[in-house]
Amino acid sequence: MTTWLCQTLSTARAGFPLAAALRGVVALALPLLLGLWTGHMLLAVLAGIGALWGVGQDSSSPYRSRMQRLLAAGLASALGLLIGELALRSGHTAAVGGCLVASALVGGLISLRGPILSVTGMQLLLGTTVGSGITLSKPWWQPPLALLSGVLLVTFLSTSPWLWRRHRIESDAVRAVYRAAAHALAAVGTPHAEAARRSMTLALNDAHDVMAPDLTAATRHQPEAPDTRRILDALGLAVRLGEVVSALVWEGRQRPLPHGVADLPLRMAERLLPRGGTATEWGLVPAENAVPASDRRAPAVRALLDLCETADVEAGADVVLSLPARPWPGRTVRLRYAILLAACVLVAYSSALLLHGPRGYWLPMTVAFIYKPDFGPVLRRALHRCIGTVIGVIAIGAVAVLTGNTPYALIGTVAVFGALMAVGVRHHYAVATTGLTGIVFVLVDLLGDHRPLYGTRILDTTLAAAIVLVANFLVWPHSAGSWAAAQTDAALLAVRRYRDLAPTATASQRQTLRRAAYQRLADARCAAAQAHAEAGPPKRSLPDWEATIIAAEQVCDAVTAQALTDTGGSAGDHAPSCR
Secondary structure (H helix, E strand, O other): OOHHHHHHHOOOOOOOOHHHHHHHHHHHHHHHHHHHHHOOHHHHHHHHHHHHHHHHHOOOOOHHHHHHHHHHHHHHHHHHHHHHHHHHHOOOHHHHHHHHHHHHHHHHHHHOOOHHHHHHHHHHHHHHHHHOOOOOOOOOOHHHHHHHHHHHHHHHHHHHHHHOOOOHHHHHHHHHHHHHHHHHHHHOOOOOHHHHHHHHHHHHHHHHHHOHHHHHHHHOOOOOOHHHHHHHHHHHHHHHHHHHHHHHHHOOOOOOOOOOOOOHHHHHHHHHOOOOOOOOOOOOOOHHHHOOHHHHOOHHHHHHHHHHHOOOOOOOOOOOOOOOOOOOOOHHHHHHHHHHHHHHHHHHHHHHHHHHOOOOOHHHHHHHHHOOHHHOOHHHHHHHHHHHHHHHHHHHHHHHHHHOOOHHHHHHHHHHHHHHHHHHHHHOHHHHHHHHHHHHHHHHHHOOOOOOOHHHHHHHHHHHHHHHHHHHHHHOOOHHHHHHHHHHHHHHHHHHHHHHHHHHOOHHHHHHHHHHHHHHHHHHHHHHHHHHHOOOOOHHHOOOHHHHHHHHHHHHHHHHHHHHHOOOOOHHHHOOOOO
16 A cells, blocks of 8 residues: 555565664663663653654654654654543543543544554554553653653654764665666566566655655745755656666567666766765766667667766756655545444453453553554464564563563663564564563563563453454455555556556656556555455455556556657557556
């Protein structure tokens, strides 16, 4: 559904996220150390819970997006904690259950309307769950502020590098497009050409998402910093480069391109986005001389060489980069999800009352974490949650035996599990759950609750997963398939628009139509992957969305190649139909 969903379904960026791990250590250990030294351990634990949720929402996205996401999470969590705290202080079980159901309804209604609102809805419910499950003796306004302070600490640690590397993330995302284009050019004439072209398209989608705030400002003619303008220009040229590479892939050459051609995108990137801050020379051999005369006659190769010759700081200024907003689930789907989420939370809260009495927060909190279809397949998320909880319980039990319950040992344990959670957020949900489970055990212990909860946590997590799976597969079994079908239809519509309008469109209009079509196709592929990952209907009964998406991509490539050859024919006459 979104790039964020694609990242959830796939592996995170390669490499160990050392900076994120260090942020997890500092954000979780510092509040507890301050609480130990000052004697305000309750507020320190609440700040630690805020830091825990902040680490869970930390990412490698641009600093502006990162700040918006974390602030939304912090404010929603604090508000939810206040609501839950006031309901618990009323002394009425019905008030607690009512506020949980209301928070679930509100959170569910807004969760499927975009990444920021998705985080806001989940954190509102999580805050309400904790507030209604932990007795807080402080004045009513202190716990929400303590929780918010923990999130703000993570926000500061995560966004402070902006001071010395403001545009590093954006420029890296655009450079990745040029690297993917170079790989695609190297793969032309081989069986890997189509897969390489698809990787380039995904890199372009990611670059557009990263640059979305700057693109919005540019369309409103707001003033831009020189560095931002340079990156936007480089992205504009990357859009045109993607068009040329797609045409070369579509040509179906029987032999690879000359060796020097694959290096051209890298040389363009170095010219447009030099790492040292100043443009470097292209080298001793001109781009024209990198291609034999016989190959220069091919329209796509000729277009590539022309593009290289115009690569300069103003090269992309004439390209319209705005894209239409992605479609989100309709009102009926959002309402159905909100009602099911509220019902799951109510069943979880009732089960907690029967099993543990008042203040049982783990069951409804686990439901809030698991039932997030926009975060990935629900079944996979439930399984990973159970596996991570079991491993976390075993790990924290071993640590308790080895270190005892001394405060500094507990804080050190929290720091280690905080680093583990930060790594898991980027690589695997089960790993993140392992870290979260260990941290929560320690925080509860620091609050003075020394009950043996190892088996209880495993039981509660399993029960919460079962509640969610029953709701998802018995009550609403075809939700993922319906969304995949809707996304595929939207992608086919975008492809048909590109096919029908490209022959008479300007270059900028054509590139905008093409980017919209490829972005819709990428979203459809992610939705189809999630539908096949779910275990609702038998997989053999699901439509072959992948074959449809591949055929539609071939239509896009054919349209692009036809536009570059400028023969005056209709690209649709030379491409598979897109019906």
